[in-house]
Structures are given as C-alpha cells and as structure tokens.
Amino acid sequence: MTTNYIGQPVKRKEDNRFLTGKGRYTDDIKLPGMAFAAFARSPYAHAKINSIDTSQAANAPGVLAVYTGSDECGNFGVPCGWLVHFKNGEPMKEPPHPLLAVGKARHVGENVAVVIAESLQEARDAAELIEVDYEELSVVTDPRQAVQEGAPLVHDDAPNNTVYDWEIGNPKEEVDAAMDGAHHITKLDFKNQRLAPNAIEPRSYIADYDVNADKYTLYTSTQNPHLIRLLMCAFVLGIPEHKVRVVSYDVGGGFGSKIYHYTEEALLTWASKKIGRPIKWTSDRTEAFYTDAHGRDYCTTAEMGFDADGKILALRVHSEANLGAYLSTFSTCCPTYLHGTLAQGCYTTPLINIDITAAFTNTNPVDAYRGAGRPEMTYILEHLMDTAALEMGIDPAELRFKNFIPPFDGVNQEGYQTQVALQYDSGNYEGTLRRALEMVNYENFRQEQAAARENGKLLGIGFSTYIEGCGIAPSAVVGSLGARAGLYEVGHVRVQPTGKVSVFTGSHSHGQGHETAFAQFVADHLGISMDDVEIHHGDTDQVAFGMGTYGSRSLAVGGSAIVKSLDKIIEKGAKIAAHKLEAAEGDLEFANGQYTVKGTDKSIAFGDVALTAYVPHDYPEGLEPGLDFSSFYDPANFTYPFGAHICVVEVDQDTGKVDIRRFIAVDDVGNVINPMIVDGQIHGGVVQGLGQALLEGVSYDENGQMITGSYMDYAMPRADDVPFIETDRTVTPCPHNPLGVKGAGEAGAIGATPALVNAVMDAIAHIGIRDIQMPLTPERVWRAMQA
Amino acid sequence: MEINLSVNGSQVARDVTPMTTLSDFLREHLSLTGTHIGCDTSSCGACTVTMDGKAVKSCTVLAVQANGSEIITIEGLSENGSLHPVQEAFKEHHGLQCGFCTPGMVMTAVDILQNNPNPTEQEIRHGLEGNFCRCTGYHNIVKSVQHAAQSLNA
Structure with a gap:
C-alpha cells in the first residue's frame, strides 16, 4: 500500500492504556509472596558511623531481614560509567560507592540500613527502630568551597575534594593574549543552580529471584534496562548476565535521573536471593529529593572578548562542577564532554579555553538532567551574548548575526570544525533566528517596549540561539574519551x-x-x-x-x-x-x-x-x-540540533514578579517523523528550562540539610506559571544517519533558560542591573531593583 | 474497620486499617492501579479521583472517610469501551507523554468542566494548578481541556 506516515501528526498508539489507567508502571506490579523494603537513611550530611544496632528492628513484627554496610552487600559498589583524566594524565578520583554506607555517611539521605518485611508498614516501622551511633563531621556543599585547601574532606583519598581538573580548547596563553587585545570584555559570574529532575513517577524496583531457575528478574523504572543489567551483573554483584532479566515497562518520566544505576536496584536484587522472596521498594517523594540524582550545580566565571565591531575574539570559562558525594553513572562526562565541547555554540569564536574542576561535596550525587552539561554551557554563552550586546550598545539579534557560523549542510559544504573537538554535522543558525524574529515581530516590539516604559510598565525581550550535541557517538571516539560503554x-x-x-x-x-x-x-x-x-x-x-x-x-x-x-x-x-x-x-x-x-x-x-x-x-x-x-x-558522529528561542516578559515594578508574556521556540531538529510529538517535546523542555530560570533550585543549609526536600518547598512550574509556547521549525537534515533526524528531547530545556533570564535583564536594563542569579524569584528581582 | 462504598459503579465492602488512605485502598485492595501516587504532600495531584462528584486527592483522604461515598477513578471514566470526551481530547491533542500524571489530570479536568463548562485559558490553568506534569509543559493539556469543553458542549 502507499503510505505516508513520516511527517504526519499521527495520534499515539500508547495513549489508550495511559488514559484508561492501564499503564504498567513498576509500582503497579504485585508478585506472589512479595515482601517490602524500607531504608534507614543518614540524617546527617557528613557523619562517621560508630555502630549500628539492628536488634530491635530484626525482632519487630513481620521483619524478614535487616542488612547494613557490615554485611556482604557492603562490599559491593556501583560504578561510574565515564573515566575522565586529570590534566596531568592521572585518572579521576573514583572512591567506592557502596550499596549501604560503610564507615561514614556522606550526604543526608544516604542509605545506611535496609529492612525487609512482610508489609511496607512493618518495614517502615522497623527501619525507625534501627539505632545508629553517628559522629557528626564538618560539611561542605558548595563546589567552589569544596576545592579550597582545608575544606572538609568527603573522601579521604580525594585531596581538595577534587574529582578531576580538565581543560579543552586552545592553549590558555593564546586565549589570554586575545583577551588582552580585546576592545571589550564581558565578564559574568554564573551559578547554574542545582535542580531536582522530579519525574512524577518516583523510582520503583521489584527484585525477584527464582531459586529453581537460578534466575533473577528486576523490574525497574529505568531509562536503560540493558545498561542496568550490564552494570549490575558485571560491575556490582558479579552474577551471570544470562541469568538476569531486567524489565522496565512503562516509566513515568526520567529526564536523565533514571539513567543512573542506583544502589537500591543492586541491593534488592542481592537481597531477593538472600531471603528467597520478591522484594519491592518504591521511593516516596521525600526520599526522591534525598536520593535521586540531581542536575546542574556549576559555579562559573566566564569572559567573552570582542573587537570594536562586535566580533567575538575569544571565550574563557572556568567552572567548579559539583558532582555530589559519590560519582553517579554519567556525572563525570556532563561537565566535560557534554559541556566543554559545546562552547563554540553557533559562533565563529576563534579562541576558546574551558577549564573545569569537578568536586565532591556532602550532597546528592549529580547526574545527567535534561540537556546534561549543554544547558549549562548554553546559559553561559547566551547570557554573555545578551549582556555583551547591552554593554556594547549593539542589538542582541544583530550581535548574533555578526558572529553566526554561516549555513552548511554537511553534504555540499563540510561539517564545521569547532575549537573544542567536535565537528558539527549541518546547521543554519541564522535561519532559525530570522524566523523567530518574524514571529515575535521584533521591530514592533521595541516600539511597544519604549511606549510601555513611558507608562511605567517593564517589558523585556531575551534571546537564545543554541546548539546541542545529541546521539553521542561513535563508540570508538567516546571510548577514547573515557566512556566505559559503547554508544x-x-x-x-x-x-x-x-x-x-x-x-x-x-x-x-x-x-x-x-x-x-x-x-x-x-x-x-x-x-x-x-x-x-x-x-x-x-x-x-x-x-x-x-x-x-x-x-x-x-x-x-x-x-x-x-x-x-x-x-x-x-x-x-x-x-x-x-x-x-x-x-x-x-x-x-x-x-x-x-x-x-x-x-x-x-x-x-x-x-x-x-x-x-x-x-x-x-x-x-x-x-x-x-x-x-x-x-x-554505531553513528558516525553526534547530531547537532539547534534553534532560536525568544522570550518576552513583563516585570512587575512593585513586586519583582516576572510574567512570561510570550515564548517563541524555532527549533531545527533535522527531519521530523511526528511533528505532534516533536512539538510536545519542545513544550516540555522549554517549561523545564523556564523552571530553572524562574522557580527551581535545591538548597542546602550550612549543615548540609536540604531545605527544599518536598513539593511544598521546591517550586516547579505549574499550569498557571507558563503561557502557550509558540513553536515553529526549520529543517536541516542530519547528513549522516538514514532518517536525517537529529533529536528533540533536550532542545527546549537547553534553549529556554537564557532566553528568559535575558528578557528579565532587558526589562530592567535601564535601572543599571547587569545580572541576577537564578531562579529569578520575585524577591530576588525586587531586591535587585531596590539596590 | 469495615467500609462500604461505591467504586466505579460497583458496591465494595472491605476491612481496612484506620490509617489506610483512599489511594492505597484503591491501588492495594482493589488493584485499581490507574490512580497514581507521585508525592506525600498532596501537591502533585496524580492521585486525583472524584468522590461524590468532586475531585479529591485520594492520598489525603482516608479510606474510612470515603465510607458510604461514590468514587470514580480513571478506570471508571470511559463507558462501554469508548473514551470519555476528556480522555478523547487528551489523545487527540497530545495531552500526555509518560502518562503518569494523566489519570489525575483527566479527573481534574472532568471536575473543572463540570463546574465551569466554558472556562477561559486562565481558568483552566488555574484549575489545573494542583496537578504537576513534568513532560508536557501543560501546553497540550490546556489545549485538550479547551477542546474537551467544546465537545462536551456540542
């Protein structure tokens, strides 16, 4: 038959089951004889464990077993999936990450003991009977403080809490020399604040050991079941892979936080064999805040040097990236190969130096979160661009047109070789910005803005022209860069x-x-x-x-x-x-x-x-x-989607509240199979990006206690925080894969954040404010306006 | 404690502990796993069902409080195998991605439209304020509710 499905907004096959309550999420599964796990977790961010008394818990009603780090499971640890080397060539610091804390606890919520019981309530009640003698230690939660001489040591064998230092781009002396000769330098301090990914489905696992078949089944809410099986079998428990089945049917969102091979997955699998029963554990939301991998958390100083015409001469970035108390599966590649390598952006910047130090702190492990390193770099580049435009008196759109890499399709013109290792596949950066400017009716906007300001209304417009690298590959290249798996x-x-x-x-x-x-x-x-x-x-x-x-x-x-x-x-x-x-x-x-x-x-x-x-x-x-x-x-290269996002805001002069009036997203994700799904991915990504700019942020107090550990305290976008997202596309096919597609999952979250922050800065530029750290809550904006 | 109530049109009687929540009762006692639990602070709305015609967050209603009431869950919304107009609108306008918040969103949308058959965009957004979605950015959920209003009024 003649078919024409590609490019059509075909309604989703999976929707009926979700809409009628027939989804198959892990917590929906009940197995005969299933027992339940509950954890005793560290109430301290950093504490020596002198002793653990489990006797009361072990004798509590319904309890089947209690395990601590002193049991066999304390010998097992989860691995990190990407080896990064120090500048001097030494391998990164990679201390053990045991399934249950051994010797000391390094962040609030770290698993110290597990109770397995007939019912969930019995398991939870018994977990409260576990007595741990803790000796509190000094705490460090900020990555910039963590790497200072004399900071509390999270791991004894990681001096200055440094996981690695790392550099990419042109030699620093060359970049410094270009900076010295620049007509104008824009310099900003950035805090890409820590975010909690918050998939609405909490993590959930059921481990089921079948003694007759000598076979394990792990039902898990993961984004990568085979990877979990490989890591758990080969690197954690040492059990044969052909005897392990990992199943993840429907998973309620991930955004990167369900890549990580979590300790609970391996622990339950091990314990299921020990007790000869299936065991379920489902995180509650508080546990999710304390144990799910977080995202972002970089402290950065960045400078961009320009000539008198506004051409970028050089970019210099130094960041401390917070990786938390332990290395998650992909944390180490986020601030390096997924971040430093994106520093070219869409621009012809001839000289770039990116210098990263990754730190251990007494906080949750950090891992990939929607964009994983790329939103952080995009925020740096795009916030520098709008700030530079303001400082130099050049229109921010014009500044971009002066600096864009000219269009190239990767077929008739070669891919673009960046200063930071990557070769872009195809791109037409000015094309997406031109379309976005049409949609926002830019010339009219500037007149409207001027008129509104006369009437005391603060309107602002912000730009972001981003590039990202998706479908990271090929295996041989990523392997040479430290990936411990093929891609x-x-x-x-x-x-x-x-x-x-x-x-x-x-x-x-x-x-x-x-x-x-x-x-x-x-x-x-x-x-x-x-x-x-x-x-x-x-x-x-x-x-x-x-x-x-x-x-x-x-x-x-x-x-x-x-x-x-x-x-x-x-x-x-x-x-x-x-x-x-x-x-x-x-x-x-x-x-x-x-x-x-x-x-x-x-x-x-x-x-x-x-x-x-x-x-x-x-x-x-x-x-x-x-x-x-x-x-x-095995792909020949990454793919490089790109786009232009424009945000229009109104800032309330009296309260500092930011109202998002319009958000325009013109993205180029290559060929499109289902435009309805692609638009949906963009909408969702954009709103997560706006969440970072406006609302979200994990905070720790001076004792390392998370003070944003519930939905009452951690602000995520709700339906009335955001407007409809106006989307359009250009199509520049990927030249190296058979479908010509580039990927759309992260684009929104990568592009949106700086567009909103830039819009707020534009709205209040006349007051002379250059920067406000995210999230731009009414209080922060109001305080800045009073200063 | 023994409770008697109607769930999706069927009378059920069960013995529950006083601390059993309605959401646990539906999921664990009746195996109606379409009602999801996404938080412990009554903030996310994934567990929304209707109790005597009003949307409630079933994680903060005790099962014993539901004694004698009529509960409709996502499983009871469609009739004779055909989707309810709100479900239909969510499918037609891509109002769901991972599907986890969807049952609560749909039940809340049903409640919004019962109380206000012709809501404005802002009224819809305000009405959905108690429900988190992390996938859709709410764009297509709001559109779905707008279209559901049209088809329910047609």
Missing part, C-alpha cells in the same frame, strides 16, 4: 509469517512515544499499515541488547538501527520475490509494499514474500528461511 543501538525487526511486523528496540520510551513514531517510519519503509507494526522495548529477555534512551538519541541512533534491519529485510525479500516472479533480482524495485519487475505489471506483495519466507516450499536455493534481522548501528 550504539540495536534494532531487531521480525517479520511474522503473515507479514505483520514486530520491532524490538534497545532504546526506551518513558514518554517519548516510540510505539508511534517508530511504527511510522517502519510502516513507510515496508509500505504496510502502521496497525501491522508493533514496537517492543524495555525487556532484556525480549530485546537482544541496547543502550537505552538519553541524550535525545532514540530516533537518531535507535531508529537508524531499525532502518538497517529494514534494509536487510527488503534485500532478502527481493531474493524471494525474484524467485517467485522468475525475474532477476536486479530487475526488481520495492515500493509501496510491492516488489515489481521494473517496467512490467508483474509484482508480489510484501506479505506474500513474508509467507514464502516462512513456508519455503517454492524457494530460492541456498537461501535461509525466515525474515528476521537484528542490527547494531
């Missing part, structure tokens, strides 16, 4: 005898709509109905292998792996079709679900070829039966 993906296509198609992907949907978007391009490739395609993911016993979903990689990497298998199927099908049609294979063409002998009306339908493959009575000699292929796809 390919697996796509398995099984054509059933009746011509229906089952697809197994190693990527994972936790809201992105794989079951729909993947089915769209599969159906188009084979010329069949989408109803005849079923997408499977999230079960390591079903899917051969996979690396999961993060870094906007699902379609660009996972989709491309499926396309490779589809190509193999169409090629093998051609051999069967040629045999049936008594034609040479080279004379056939495949289109609209039919193999046709070119220039004739002789054809055979795909479904008939599939049936022949499985009932091979009249069949090509020497050809294997079946129509079933699996492929690994």
Whole structure:
C-alpha cells in the first residue's frame, strides 16, 4: 500500500492504556509472596558511623531481614560509567560507592540500613527502630568551597575534594593574549543552580529471584534496562548476565535521573536471593529529593572578548562542577564532554579555553538532567551574548548575526570544525533566528517596549540561539574519551509469517512515544499499515541488547538501527520475490509494499514474500528461511540540533514578579517523523528550562540539610506559571544517519533558560542591573531593583 | 474497620486499617492501579479521583472517610469501551507523554468542566494548578481541556 506516515501528526498508539489507567508502571506490579523494603537513611550530611544496632528492628513484627554496610552487600559498589583524566594524565578520583554506607555517611539521605518485611508498614516501622551511633563531621556543599585547601574532606583519598581538573580548547596563553587585545570584555559570574529532575513517577524496583531457575528478574523504572543489567551483573554483584532479566515497562518520566544505576536496584536484587522472596521498594517523594540524582550545580566565571565591531575574539570559562558525594553513572562526562565541547555554540569564536574542576561535596550525587552539561554551557554563552550586546550598545539579534557560523549542510559544504573537538554535522543558525524574529515581530516590539516604559510598565525581550550535541557517538571516539560503554543501538525487526511486523528496540520510551513514531517510519519503509507494526522495548529477555534512551538519541541512533534491519529485510525479500516472479533480482524495485519487475505489471506483495519466507516450499536455493534481522548501528558522529528561542516578559515594578508574556521556540531538529510529538517535546523542555530560570533550585543549609526536600518547598512550574509556547521549525537534515533526524528531547530545556533570564535583564536594563542569579524569584528581582 | 462504598459503579465492602488512605485502598485492595501516587504532600495531584462528584486527592483522604461515598477513578471514566470526551481530547491533542500524571489530570479536568463548562485559558490553568506534569509543559493539556469543553458542549 502507499503510505505516508513520516511527517504526519499521527495520534499515539500508547495513549489508550495511559488514559484508561492501564499503564504498567513498576509500582503497579504485585508478585506472589512479595515482601517490602524500607531504608534507614543518614540524617546527617557528613557523619562517621560508630555502630549500628539492628536488634530491635530484626525482632519487630513481620521483619524478614535487616542488612547494613557490615554485611556482604557492603562490599559491593556501583560504578561510574565515564573515566575522565586529570590534566596531568592521572585518572579521576573514583572512591567506592557502596550499596549501604560503610564507615561514614556522606550526604543526608544516604542509605545506611535496609529492612525487609512482610508489609511496607512493618518495614517502615522497623527501619525507625534501627539505632545508629553517628559522629557528626564538618560539611561542605558548595563546589567552589569544596576545592579550597582545608575544606572538609568527603573522601579521604580525594585531596581538595577534587574529582578531576580538565581543560579543552586552545592553549590558555593564546586565549589570554586575545583577551588582552580585546576592545571589550564581558565578564559574568554564573551559578547554574542545582535542580531536582522530579519525574512524577518516583523510582520503583521489584527484585525477584527464582531459586529453581537460578534466575533473577528486576523490574525497574529505568531509562536503560540493558545498561542496568550490564552494570549490575558485571560491575556490582558479579552474577551471570544470562541469568538476569531486567524489565522496565512503562516509566513515568526520567529526564536523565533514571539513567543512573542506583544502589537500591543492586541491593534488592542481592537481597531477593538472600531471603528467597520478591522484594519491592518504591521511593516516596521525600526520599526522591534525598536520593535521586540531581542536575546542574556549576559555579562559573566566564569572559567573552570582542573587537570594536562586535566580533567575538575569544571565550574563557572556568567552572567548579559539583558532582555530589559519590560519582553517579554519567556525572563525570556532563561537565566535560557534554559541556566543554559545546562552547563554540553557533559562533565563529576563534579562541576558546574551558577549564573545569569537578568536586565532591556532602550532597546528592549529580547526574545527567535534561540537556546534561549543554544547558549549562548554553546559559553561559547566551547570557554573555545578551549582556555583551547591552554593554556594547549593539542589538542582541544583530550581535548574533555578526558572529553566526554561516549555513552548511554537511553534504555540499563540510561539517564545521569547532575549537573544542567536535565537528558539527549541518546547521543554519541564522535561519532559525530570522524566523523567530518574524514571529515575535521584533521591530514592533521595541516600539511597544519604549511606549510601555513611558507608562511605567517593564517589558523585556531575551534571546537564545543554541546548539546541542545529541546521539553521542561513535563508540570508538567516546571510548577514547573515557566512556566505559559503547554508544550504539540495536534494532531487531521480525517479520511474522503473515507479514505483520514486530520491532524490538534497545532504546526506551518513558514518554517519548516510540510505539508511534517508530511504527511510522517502519510502516513507510515496508509500505504496510502502521496497525501491522508493533514496537517492543524495555525487556532484556525480549530485546537482544541496547543502550537505552538519553541524550535525545532514540530516533537518531535507535531508529537508524531499525532502518538497517529494514534494509536487510527488503534485500532478502527481493531474493524471494525474484524467485517467485522468475525475474532477476536486479530487475526488481520495492515500493509501496510491492516488489515489481521494473517496467512490467508483474509484482508480489510484501506479505506474500513474508509467507514464502516462512513456508519455503517454492524457494530460492541456498537461501535461509525466515525474515528476521537484528542490527547494531554505531553513528558516525553526534547530531547537532539547534534553534532560536525568544522570550518576552513583563516585570512587575512593585513586586519583582516576572510574567512570561510570550515564548517563541524555532527549533531545527533535522527531519521530523511526528511533528505532534516533536512539538510536545519542545513544550516540555522549554517549561523545564523556564523552571530553572524562574522557580527551581535545591538548597542546602550550612549543615548540609536540604531545605527544599518536598513539593511544598521546591517550586516547579505549574499550569498557571507558563503561557502557550509558540513553536515553529526549520529543517536541516542530519547528513549522516538514514532518517536525517537529529533529536528533540533536550532542545527546549537547553534553549529556554537564557532566553528568559535575558528578557528579565532587558526589562530592567535601564535601572543599571547587569545580572541576577537564578531562579529569578520575585524577591530576588525586587531586591535587585531596590539596590 | 469495615467500609462500604461505591467504586466505579460497583458496591465494595472491605476491612481496612484506620490509617489506610483512599489511594492505597484503591491501588492495594482493589488493584485499581490507574490512580497514581507521585508525592506525600498532596501537591502533585496524580492521585486525583472524584468522590461524590468532586475531585479529591485520594492520598489525603482516608479510606474510612470515603465510607458510604461514590468514587470514580480513571478506570471508571470511559463507558462501554469508548473514551470519555476528556480522555478523547487528551489523545487527540497530545495531552500526555509518560502518562503518569494523566489519570489525575483527566479527573481534574472532568471536575473543572463540570463546574465551569466554558472556562477561559486562565481558568483552566488555574484549575489545573494542583496537578504537576513534568513532560508536557501543560501546553497540550490546556489545549485538550479547551477542546474537551467544546465537545462536551456540542
């Protein structure tokens, strides 16, 4: 049949189950004989554990077992997935991260003991009976303070709490010299504050050891089930991978926080064998604030040097990045290879030096959070750009047009080699900004702004022209940079005898709509109905292998792996079709679900070829039966989506409250399979970005106590905090993957934050305020205006 | 304590402890796992159901308080296998992504439209204020509620 699904806003296949309460989230699963776990957690940010008395808990009603770091499980620790080296070539500091605290606790909420009981209530009650003799130690929570001489040491074997120092770009002396010769330097101190990702589904795990099969099953709310299995089997528990099944059916959001192989996953798996029962643990929200990986948390000083015409001469950035008390799975690559490498932005900056020091502190581990390093760098670049425009008296849009890398498609023009290692695939940065300026009606806005100011109304406009790197690859390159895993993906296509198609992907949907978007391009490739395609993911016993979903990689990497298998199927099908049609294979063409002998009306339908493959009575000699292929796809490069975001705000002069009047997002994510889903990703990302700019922030007091540990204290955007997001797109296909797609998951969160902050600064620029640290709460804005 | 109540049109009688919340009762006693729990401070709204026609956060209602009442959960909203107009609008306008907040959002939207059949955008946003969504940026949820209002009024 003739199909045209690609590019259409096809309604999602998965929605009916979610809309009728039939989603399959981990906490919805009940297993026969299931026991429940509860944790005793450290109430101190930093404390020596002198002793733990579990006797009362062990004798409490319903209790099956109590474990502490003194038990066997204290010998196991979760690994970090990315090795970064110090500037002097030494490997980063990588102290053990035990499943339960051993010797001392290093952040509030760290697991100290676990109780397993017949019911959740019994487990929780017994956990409160555990008596721990703590000896409080001095605390450090700020990364800039942590690396100072004499700061409290989080790990004895990490001097100055330094995980690593790291540098990328041009030699510092060259950058310094260019800065010295600059006509104008814009310098700002930044705090990319700590955020709690806050997927609305709390983390949930069920471990189930089957003694007869000697097999473990772990149901987990993860973004990457195969990665969890690999890490847990090979690097934590030392159990055989073929005896472990990891399942994550429906997952209620992740945003990076469910990449991390958490200690509870391995601990429950180990304990399930110990007690011979399935064990469930579901985090409550308070536990989520105290134990989920956080995001961001960089202290930065950055300078941009310009010539008299506004051309950027050099960029110099120094940051301390807070990685928390332990290294999470991907924390170490966020401030380095996902951050420093994006410092070119969309601009022709000839000299760049990025210098990062990563610190241990007495806080939650930090990991990837929507954008993972790229929003932080985009905030630095784009906030510097608008500030520089203001300082130099150049229009902020004009300043960007002066500095954009000219358009290149990666086919007729080469990719753009940056000063910070990466080579961009294709881009048209001025194109997205021109479109966004049209949408906002920029010239009119400046007149409106001037008129409003006359009447005491503070309107402001802010810009952000971002680039990001998605689908991080290829494996050989990331391996040379320290990644301890490959970053390919697996796509398995099984054509059933009746011509229906089952697809197994190693990527994972936790809201992105794989079951729909993947089915769209599969159906188009084979010329069949989408109803005849079923997408499977999230079960390591079903899917051969996979690396999961993060870094906007699902379609660009996972989709491309499926396309490779589809190509193999169409090629093998051609051999069967040629045999049936008594034609040479080279004379056939495949289109609209039919193999046709070119220039004739002789054809055979795909479904008939599939049936022949499985009932091979009249069949090509020497050809294997079946129509079933699996492929690994390892991309040639990252993909580089980009875009222009413009925010218009009104600031209340009396209260400092920021009202977002308009938000315009023009994004270029390459080719688009389902525009409805892409727009949805942009909306959600933008609002998370606006959340950072306006509302959110994890705070610790001087004792390392989190003072934002609930939804009553941590402000996240609600429906009446934000307007409708006005979206549009340009399309610059990715030249190096078969679908031409780049990824859309993080774009919104990367672009939005600086646009809003810049808009507020523009609104109050006439008062002479240069900067306010995020989040721009009414109090902070009001105080700044009073100064 | 024995409680008797109507859940999605069926009479149920169960013995519960006094501290059992309505959300735990629905999920654990009745296996109605469409009602989700996203926080412990009555802030996220994922657990929203209707009790005697009014939206309540079932994590902060005790099961014993629901004695004698009529509860509708997300599982009881569609009739004869066809989606309720609010569910239909969420599907049509991509008002959900991961689906976790969705049951609470839909139940809240039903309540908003019962009380105000022609809400403005700001009234919808205000009405949804007790429900967190981290995926959609609320854009398509608000659109879904606007379209649901139209189809319910048609």
